[in-house]
Amino acid sequence: MHAQIEDLRQRASADIGGVRDAASLEQFRITYLARKGAIALLFEALKSVPASEKPSVGKALNELRQQVQSLYDARREKLSTAGAAKRHIDTSLPPRRRWVGSQHPLTKTLDEIKSIFIAMGFAVADGPEIEDDYHNFGALNFPPDHPARDTQDTFFLGPTTLLRTHTSPVQIRVMESMPPPIRSIMPGRVYRNEAINARSYCMFHQIEGLCVDRGVTFSELKGTLIAFIKQFYGPNLQYRFRPTFFPFTEPSADIYITCFLCRGKGCRVCKQSGWLEILGCGMVDPNVFRAVGYEPEKYTGYAFGMGIERIALLRYGIDDIRLFFENDVRFLEQF
Numbered sequence: 333m334h335a336q337i338e339d340l341r342q343r344a345s346a347d348i349g350g351v352r353d354a355a356s357l358e359q360f361r362i363t364y365l366a367r368k369g370a371i372a373l374l375f376e377a378l379k380s381v382p383a384s385e386k387p388s389v390g391k392a393l394n395e396l397r398q399q400v401q402s403l404y405d406a407r408r409e410k411l412s413t414a415g416a417a418k419r420h421i422d423t424s425l426p427p428r429r430r431w432v433g434s435q436h437p438l439t440k441t442l443d444e445i446k447s448i449f450i451a452m453g454f455a456v457a458d459g460p461e462i463e464d465d466y467h468n469f470g471a472l473n474f475p476p477d478h479p480a481r482d483t484q485d486t487f488f489l490g491p492t493t494l495l496r497t498h499t500s501p502v503q504i505r506v507m508e509s510m511p512p513p514i515r516s517i518m519p520g521r522v523y524r525n526e527a528i529n530a531r532s533y534c535m536f537h538q539i540e541g542l543c544v545d546r547g548v549t550f551s552e553l554k555g556t557l558i559a560f561i562k563q564f565y566g567p568n569l570q571y572r573f574r575p576t577f578f579p580f581t582e583p584s585a586d587i588y589i590t591c592f593l594c595r596g597k598g599c600r601v602c603k604q605s606g607w608l609e610i611l612g613c614g615m616v617d618p619n620v621f622r623a624v625g626y627e628p629e630k631y632t633g634y635a636f637g638m639g640i641e642r643i644a645l646l647r648y649g650i651d652d653i654r655l656f657f658e659n660d661v662r663f664l665e666q667f
């Protein structure tokens with residue numbers, strides 16, 4: 333009997349070393365400590381031990397049970413603290429970074445431009461991006477054979493429906509809906525069927541403005557746009573107006589400012605000219621007034637337009653227009 337007890341002690345000591353998880357611990361308990369386990373069987377066998385040996389065998393059996401129980405308890409404790417260690421929260425770890433959103437550079441540029449014109453008394457209008465040929469071209473005095481109407485420049489959706497190529501049709505719709513005076517700006521998306529590269533994209537944003545009333549003059553156009561330029565680009569900059577042509581305005585001009593990258597010396601961005609074109613403008617063509625039912629003898633007006641991407645590219649020194657539309661956080665988080 334003593335030999336059996338010793339044998340069991342050694343087996344239990346060896347087995348406990350292999351216990352690595354709750355399932356093998358339970359198997360250990362069933363093998364040795366359960367009601368029908370190995371130790372219980374030896375206690376059963378104690379009954380048939382001669383009376384003279386019972387005290388010493390009983391004592392040895394009780395010691396065995398205590399030792400195996402201690403092995404079991406110690407291992408259970410170890411396994412549960414190992415599990416707790418896995419769940420332990422390391423308060424010395426630096427916290428996870430919180431992502432704080434920022435405004436898109438186009439939104440920032442647009443908001444700044446809008447707020448300057450709103451402060452000067454302009455209302456903000458909007459209209460559909462899917463337009464008809466008449467509002468996008470006809471009413472704006474584009475002749476039927478104008479090259480802008482070519483499918484190479486315009487996305488046509490049907491024979492007379494298209495994606496607007498500028499925000500001017502909204503100004504037509506504003507004039508169709510109410511009599512003068514009009515003083516509104518129109519920001520929005522426009523589409524052109526162009527090859528995509530670093531400088532041009534098939535979609536971009538414009539902001540246009542229109543002011544119509546009795547006796548509106550080119551001087552008012554100049555005063556308003558110079559006030560805008562000084563607020564947006566700074567008070568001490570040089571600007572110049574150069575005659576140009578648009579179907580919807582006559583006379584028409586492009587406004588340039590001194591290149592703020594080379595200060596007028598000439599660089600890659602201003603194509604060595606020292607000047608940057610930032611705005612187009614002009615007096616609304618009488619034919620446009622006729623199209624919306626305004627009397628050209630009674631009313632005059634000025635209009636202007638600028639491309640938001642171009643302004644934002646220059647302002648933030650970005651060299652590829654596609655970056656605005658890729659939504660790469662490494663780009664967006666810089667604003």
Ligand code: 2U9
Nearest residue numbers: 500503504538580612613635636637638639
């Ligand atoms: C109406 C009448 C006239 C809007 C104008 C421009 C000049 C102009 C360009 C700037 C860069 C377009 O984004 S761009 O490619 N625009 O130069 N736009 S005058 O004239 C109007 C608008 C509406 C009824």
